[in-house]
Amino acid sequence: MSDRVGEKYGVLGERVTLKHGAGGRAMRMLIEDKLAAGFAPLADGEIGLAAMDDGAAFRLGDGWLVVTTDSHVIHPVFFPGGDIGRLAVAGTVNDLAVMGATDVLGLTSAMVIEEGFPQSDLERIQRSMQETCQEAGVTIVTGDTKVMGKGELDGIIINTTGVGLAESIVSDSGLNPGDRIVLTGPIGEHGIALMAARRGLGLEGDLRSDVAPINDLIRTARGAADGSIVAMKDPTRGGLASALTEMAEKSGVGIVIDEASVPVTDVVRAAAEILGLDPFHIANEGKAVIGVRPNAADAVLTALRSNPQGKDAAIVGTCIDEHRGRLILDTGFGRRLVSEPEGEPLPRIC
Incomplete structure (x- = not known):
């Protein structure tokens, strides 16, 4: 067994664990081996799933259209300095920005809410999303809402997708010696x-x-x-x-x-x-x-x-x-x- 295969077997295991969603080596291996394989690539020069960058980039005239999506499951939903609503907006805006798309056309917002979640907390989260959108100069243009039964979900999950424009793309793979x-x-x-x-x-x-x-x-x-x-x-x-x-x-x-x-x-x-x-x-x-x-x-x-x-x-x-x-x-x-x-x-x- 090669070192690489052995490493994958040891990190991936047979079942998904919390570390597979935690942003490090285990998550990258899970995505590369189990989730990203088999999807058709984009056109030459465009950035798609295989690149595992912060989003996808499509040619649009002389510029680029950038798309990214992110699901937010943070606990607790209110924390020192922010909340899940602020995070949902900022996280997606930032993924677009680091690919060069600082001009955001719009965001989508999809919420999955647990039965019994306080409506006062929902209103607080919504206000925070509005304020963060204003701070970033963006807006939420469409969305979706689902409710799960009590105990089937821990509070609330928010997914946001963002679409932005860039004159030129900045990937995470462009470094050279001396930079x-x-x-x-x-x-x-x-x-x-x-x-x-x-x-x-x-x-x-x-x-x-x-x-x-x-x-x-x-x-x-x-x-x-x-x-x-x-x-x-x-x-x-x-x-x-x-x-x-x-x-x-x-x-x-x-x-x-x-x-x-x-x-x-x-x-x-x-x-x-x-x-x-x-x-x-x-x-x-x-x-x-x-x-x-x-x-x-x-x-x-x-x-x-x-x-x-x-x-x-x-x-x-x-x-x-x-x-x-x-x-x-x-x-x-x-x-x-x-x-x-x-x-x-x-x-x-x-």
């Missing part, structure tokens, strides 16, 4: 805020999810890049480590990250230590990882920092020709490999 890695802000805030609230650490007043639409921030960065942004991804489930490992594998490069340059707030660092977690593995819902040609990295960083959402942006790494498909952490005392998590350590993070 710089730019991070738009501190990592780990969403996952740590949720976990601290669930476990009653008493830090809820200091910890808040970063959930927010970032299409305006990405528009700002691309405006300063003059075509030099070559790859983007939002580091959600599985965190920064999962996002960068996937980008490295797809691009055929190694990525070296300077640990001291990665922004992590003191409260996230402290909470992660209490919980025994690595901030590199924790989900974010309002950040992006951007690959930039070296001659444009400073201009992109300056542009990001001019936007309130990007005030803590930093150049955190460089792509190299060695260690292809690997993420290397430079600690200042040496270098070590950073493994991709099998899955997000906190189930139902989004």
Whole structure:
């Protein structure tokens, strides 16, 4: 049995588990082996399911039509800094944005609601979706609602699909040796805020999810890049480590990250230590990882920092020709490999 086959058997197993939906290596293997195979590919140059990017991209005249969809099962539905409604809008807007589609034509919203769910909570979620749509400059144009029996569902599930336009596409596989890695802000805030609230650490007043639409921030960065942004991804489930490992594998490069340059707030660092977690593995819902040609990295960083959402942006790494498909952490005392998590350590993070 080859190492690859053995790895798949060990990770996939015979039944679906929570780790298969948690955004790391296990989920990617499940999708590649069980879910994505057999569907017809798109036309040459278009981006479809096989690419496992943040969405699909179709040629439309001189530009591109981008489509993405996301289902949200987060628990609890209200958490420090946000709720399932804000997440449902921001998550889909952000998936479009990191593919270059910062101009969103519209969103769909499909809700599956448990019998007995408080209508006051539903109204609160709906208001939050409206406010987040206004923040992102988008609107919900159609939807669907279903109700399940008591106990057949845990509260509410929201699926959103987004359609956007892009002059040019940015995939997550366009990195080359020498390119710089730019991070738009501190990592780990969403996952740590949720976990601290669930476990009653008493830090809820200091910890808040970063959930927010970032299409305006990405528009700002691309405006300063003059075509030099070559790859983007939002580091959600599985965190920064999962996002960068996937980008490295797809691009055929190694990525070296300077640990001291990665922004992590003191409260996230402290909470992660209490919980025994690595901030590199924790989900974010309002950040992006951007690959930039070296001659444009400073201009992109300056542009990001001019936007309130990007005030803590930093150049955190460089792509190299060695260690292809690997993420290397430079600690200042040496270098070590950073493994991709099998899955997000906190189930139902989004």
